[in-house]
Amino acid sequence: MPNPTAAMLVIGDEILSGRTRDANMHYLAGELTKAGIDLKEVRVVSDDRQAIIDAAKALSAAYDTVFTSGGIGPTHDDITADCIAAAFNDPIDVREDARALLQAHYDKSGQDLNAARLRMARIPNSATLIDNPVSTAPGFTLCNVHVMAGVPSIFQAMVASVLPKLTGGAPLLSETLRVDRGEGDIAGPLGAFAETYPDLSVGCYPFQKDGRFGANVVVRGTDPARLELAMKDLRGIFAA
Amino acid sequence: MPNPTAAMLVIGDEILSGRTRDANMHYLAGELTKAGIDLKEVRVVSDDRQAIIDAAKALSAAYDTVFTSGGIGPTHDDITADCIAAAFNDPIDVREDARALLQAHYDKSGQDLNAARLRMARIPNSATLIDNPVSTAPGFTLCNVHVMAGVPSIFQAMVASVLPKLTGGAPLLSETLRVDRGEGDIAGPLGAFAETYPDLSVGCYPFQKDGRFGANVVVRGTDPARLELAMKDLRGIFAA
Numbered sequence: 001m002p003n004p005t006a007a008m009l010v011i012g013d014e015i016l017s018g019r020t021r022d023a024n025m026h027y028l029a030g031e032l033t034k035a036g037i038d039l040k041e042v043r044v045v046s047d048d049r050q051a052i053i054d055a056a057k058a059l060s061a062a063y064d065t066v067f068t069s070g071g072i073g074p075t076h077d078d079i080t081a082d083c084i085a086a087a088f089n090d091p092i093d094v095r096e097d098a099r100a101l102l103q104a105h106y107d108k109s110g111q112d113l114n115a116a117r118l119r120m121a122r123i124p125n126s127a128t129l130i131d132n133p134v135s136t137a138p139g140f141t142l143c144n145v146h147v148m149a150g151v152p153s154i155f156q157a158m159v160a161s162v163l164p165k166l167t168g169g170a171p172l173l174s175e176t177l178r179v180d181r182g183e184g185d186i187a188g189p190l191g192a193f194a195e196t197y198p199d200l201s202v203g204c205y206p207f208q209k210d211g212r213f214g215a216n217v218v219v220r221g222t223d224p225a226r227l228e229l230a231m232k233d234l235r236g237i238f239a240a
Numbered sequence: 241m242p243n244p245t246a247a248m249l250v251i252g253d254e255i256l257s258g259r260t261r262d263a264n265m266h267y268l269a270g271e272l273t274k275a276g277i278d279l280k281e282v283r284v285v286s287d288d289r290q291a292i293i294d295a296a297k298a299l300s301a302a303y304d305t306v307f308t309s310g311g312i313g314p315t316h317d318d319i320t321a322d323c324i325a326a327a328f329n330d331p332i333d334v335r336e337d338a339r340a341l342l343q344a345h346y347d348k349s350g351q352d353l354n355a356a357r358l359r360m361a362r363i364p365n366s367a368t369l370i371d372n373p374v375s376t377a378p379g380f381t382l383c384n385v386h387v388m389a390g391v392p393s394i395f396q397a398m399v400a401s402v403l404p405k406l407t408g409g410a411p412l413l414s415e416t417l418r419v420d421r422g423e424g425d426i427a428g429p430l431g432a433f434a435e436t437y438p439d440l441s442v443g444c445y446p447f448q449k450d451g452r453f454g455a456n457v458v459v460r461g462t463d464p465a466r467l468e469l470a471m472k473d474l475r476g477i478f479a480a
Contacts, residue, residue: 014443016279017412018270019458025284030258039256041291042284044265047443051281074424075444076431116427151446172257184314187356191316203254203287204315206391208375218259 003038003169003222007059010044011052011070011080012150024069024155031159036168036222037065047071052083060087060145065166067159070150072139074116080147081140085124088143095123098138105136131161170222175231179238182206182213189237190217197230199223243278243409243462247299250284251292251310251320252390264309264395271399276408276462277305287311292323300327300385305406307399310390312379314356320387321380325364328383335363338378345376371401410462415471419478422446422453429477430457437470439463 008028014020025042032039040063045051052071059066071080085092098121099113106113120137123129130139130146132154139148139158148158179186183206194202200221207214217234221227248268254260265282272279280303285291292311299306311320325332338361339353346353360377363369370379370386372394379388379398388398419426423446434442440461447454457474461467 013441014445014458015265016269016282017414017460018266018268018273018279019414020445021266025255026258026261028258029256033258039258040286042256042282044282046280073444073446074427076427076434077443111422111424114424114428116431117424119427120424151448153448174257174259182351184351184354184357184360187314187316187359188354191356194316201253203317204313205254205260206313208391208393218254220257 001169003036004064004167005040006032006037006065006067007040007063008042009055009059009066009068010042011047011068013046015044016046023152024150027152027156028067028159031163033172035163035166036171037166047077047079049079049083052080053087056084056087056145060143064144066145068145068147069155072120072147072149074119078119081122081124084142084145084147090124090126090142092122092124094118094121098123098129101136101138130158133157172220172222173224173227174218174220175227177217177231177234177238178214179217180212180214183215186215186238193234193237199226200230241409243276244304244407245280246272246277246305246307247281247303248279249295249299249306249308250282251287251308253286255284256286263392264390267392267396268307268399271403273412275403275406276411277406287317287319289319289323292320293327296324296327296385300383304384306385308385308387309395312360312387312389314359318359321362321364324382324385324387330364330366330382332362332364334358334361338363338369341376341378370398373397412460412462413464413467414458414460415467417457417471417474417478418454419457420452420454423455426455426478433474433477439466440470
């Protein structure tokens with residue numbers, strides 16, 4: 001059975017303007033690979049209502065699971081929750097369970113649960129909450145979309161809350177062979193090698209170091225025995 | 241007149257598997273902002289023919305300019321050039337101008353222009369070449385799509401070749417005010433401030449440092465005088 005598929009939707013003008021370098025994509029990609037879920041596509045869109053709605057609908061329809069990152073804080077530009085509700089025609093308002101979480105949190109710290117902070121309790125009617133052990137304001141899951149914060153520490157905590165509930169496939173294993181020859185020299189034999197192992201994925205990632213060309217050949221698959229056999233073959237092919 | 245719009249298409253299993261952290265998106269975002277071109281969307285797709293074709297067509301239709309990154313080397317998994325040709329129904333084969341560039345390059349270094357390396361001379365019929373001062377193998381422009389290498393040093397060199405030929409708008413300027421208060425405290429007045437300056441974009445990016453919460457308020461716009469006025473206002477609003 002093929003692994004379940006996933007997509008990610010990153011929401012944020014700050015990434016598209018180059019102000020911030022996204023860190024969540026790389027993190028999620030690694031976690032999903034370990035869990036045996038294939039990340040198939042990532043989209044980054046701006047803080048634009050229609051863009052978020054369209055992307056959420058397209059990715060939700062095309063993949064088993066979607067993760068979003070960003071736009072669920074208390075400020076005027078945090079519109080993700082309302083957009084996801086609109087994408088799935090689910091009513092949204094301040095929800096009592098989320099409000100109670102925030103009230104307890106701000107009571108403890110002696111801060112005011114003002115109107116802005118209360119925005120973070122806006123949760124679609126049919127959603128289930130995602131635990132936020134870092135700063136309390138919850139994420140949520142609606143249909144197959146997990147809506148999470150953009151701040152990396154909170155994003156990572158929410159991924160940890162969500163992942164154990166998902167059914168993964170076999171974890172994708174990978175082995176790397178570094179070849180100190182130009183990619184153009186190894187491409188021919190490497191293509192033949194890849195054809196011999198159609199059940200494995202073979203990638204070639206060139207690098208340049210100290211003025212010399214080399215490449216990391218990465219072989220990925222779910223069967224450890226096949227992977228071992230392939231790597232033995234590969235070392236034979238590229239033995240100096 | 242609004243600024244021209246752009247999208248980016250990143251091609252690569254190595255990014256979706258978490259093996260490599262993409263660096264080109266952040267670089268391109270910064271360069272486009274400086275040039276007055278609005279990066280509106282980024283998609284990352286795997287080394288899958290139909291996924292690349294579909295994304296290229298969708299982005300090309302929706303935005304003024306598209307930049308792709310990755311998948312134009314000599315190995316079997318480098319399929320971007322053929323996919324872009326297919327997306328625009330343009331014939332593709334080894335092209336004499338590209339072959340001549342590669343031949344001269346490999347003659348000089350005493351290397352063989354073998355079948356694998358010759359793949360890098362596969363260029364769509366109607367495309368114009370993009371100069372690659374780093375390793376010679378050219379990128380190309382077909383319709384409004386600029387096809388570039390994924391290796392960051394080459395990607396950056398190709399961006400430098402392409403950008404001066406594009407017509408940008410007014411560069412987007414930005415100013416940042418750091419406020420040492422939680423985002424929930426400043427969200428109310430910040431929302432009102434944003435409404436006062438509908439011609440500027442106002443973002444709020446929370447951080448946590450040494451156990452205390454703060455936020456960077458970023459104001460963006462193309463008119464320096466308006467930006468200066470807004471920042472003066474903003475400093476007044478959040479003066480301790």
